[in-house]
Amino acid sequence: MAKQFYFEELEAGYEIPALEKDPTTQQLVKYAGASGDFYQIHYDKDFALAHQLPGVILHGALKNAFLGQMMADFAGDAGWLKKLSVQYRGMDVPGVKLVARGRVVRKYVEGGEHLVDCEIWIENAKGEKTTPGSATVVLPSRAVH
Amino acid sequence: MANKVVTDEVKAQIGTRGEPRVYEIERGAIRRFAEAIGDPNPLFNDEQAARDTRFGGMIAPPTFCRSLGSGIPQVKLDLPGFRALDGGSDWEYRKPIQPGDRITVQSRIAEIRETAGRLGPMVFIVVETSYTNQFGQLCVTQRSTVIRY
Numbered sequence: 001m002a003k004q005f006y007f008e009e010l011e012a013g014y015e016i017p018a019l020e021k022d023p024t025t026q027q028l029v030k031y032a033g034a035s036g037d038f039y040q041i042h043y044d045k046d047f048a049l050a051h052q053l054p055g056v057i058l059h060g061a062l063k064n065a066f067l068g069q070m071m072a073d074f075a076g077d078a079g080w081l082k083k084l085s086v087q088y089r090g091m092d093v094p095g096v097k098l099v100a101r102g103r104v105v106r107k108y109v110e111g112g113e114h115l116v117d118c119e120i121w122i123e124n125a126k127g128e129k130t131t132p133g134s135a136t137v138v139l140p141s142r143a144v145h
Numbered sequence: 146m147a148n149k150v151v152t153d154e155v156k157a158q159i160g161t162r163g164e165p166r167v168y169e170i171e172r173g174a175i176r177r178f179a180e181a182i183g184d185p186n187p188l189f190n191d192e193q194a195a196r197d198t199r200f201g202g203m204i205a206p207p208t209f210c211r212s213l214g215s216g217i218p219q220v221k222l223d224l225p226g227f228r229a230l231d232g233g234s235d236w237e238y239r240k241p242i243q244p245g246d247r248i249t250v251q252s253r254i255a256e257i258r259e260t261a262g263r264l265g266p267m268v269f270i271v272v273e274t275s276y277t278n279q280f281g282q283l284c285v286t287q288r289s290t291v292i293r294y
Contacts, residue, residue: 027183034174034181035212060231061211065182068207068236072186077198080238081207087233133233 004076007107007114007139016102016118019070023058025094031062053091060088063098063122063131070100071120075137082115083136090130098122102135114141150222150266151259163216163252172244175205178212204241208234210285215252215274222268224293232269232290240284247279255288267294 002017028042037059040047048056064086075081092098102120109115116139122131172192179189187194188204195203242248256271269290276285 021183027181030181034178036214037211060233061208062182064234065184065206065208065211069182069184069186072184072188072207077188077200083235083237084207085233085235088231 002073002076004078005074005139007116007141008143010104010107010116010139012104012106014104016070016074016104016120019066019073019100021066021098021100023062023092023094023096023098025056028056028058028062028094031059031065035059035061037061055093058092058094060086060131063088063092066098066100066122067102067120067131067133067135070102071118071135071137074102074118075139078140080138081135082113082138084133085135086120086131086133088131090124090128092122092124092130096125098124098130105134113138115139148259148266150224150268151257155220155222156257158218158220159254159257161218161220161254163218165249165251166214166216168213168248168250170205170242170244170246170248172203174212175203175209175244178209179206182206182208200241200243202243204243207236207238209242210248210250210274210276210287213248213250213276215250215272217252217272217274218254220254220257220270220293222293224266224268226294228294230292230294232292234290235288237286238284239286240278240282242276242278242284246284248284249277251275251277262294264294267292 071081100122102118106117118135120133121129189206192203252274255273258269274287
């Protein structure tokens, strides 16, 4: 199990542990099957080329899942991912490594919860942020109530 | 700028609901989804390990609800083509979804707006989908944006 973060140990600017991904065409087929998204641009190269794409491209929702994985890891078993927002700004293709990254923007207590707002994104091998977003996690506190 | 595509008639579709659908959540489907996205988190894969957490067992990963298709109401638009892009999603998580849950999925057209794009009018359609468990507890809300152009 990954390290459990506590509210008190984080400050704005803290970098969330990055998550490296190496999506393959096989993963796109698996994701199509598991999610039920069978749009052919994600696994049929001829279809993708005929639709003015460079080849098959990643499902936006798969990149959403990568960011969800990073944030659920960050929240840990004792925390909770409360909000997750992603925007698909750029296409990503299989065979190009991606990195999910993020940093803490703000922490605060609201409604009795210890909350941490984060800026998150996926960047491609050129360092372009193809999938920016934001997230809020509830973290456990070391404070005794 | 006056809307070219999103007329008052089109806007009248805001609030339209799709047919609710009910899904029984299978442990195997959660594991398969976790495997497909390459997420080894024991909470999503290992019932034994997940028993010892405060969840008392496996839960679904954050975007698992993408596998629970919703009866999204089709928005009628007067556009020359049928090109559509997934613009992104905003999720809110209130309660975990666990194996054995019966989840009711309900979609609603929340927003329809238009901007001028490079290739002509672009229409942003926001669909809000709620995922409610068998106890009537709202577990997850997803607002997804589809871009039609």
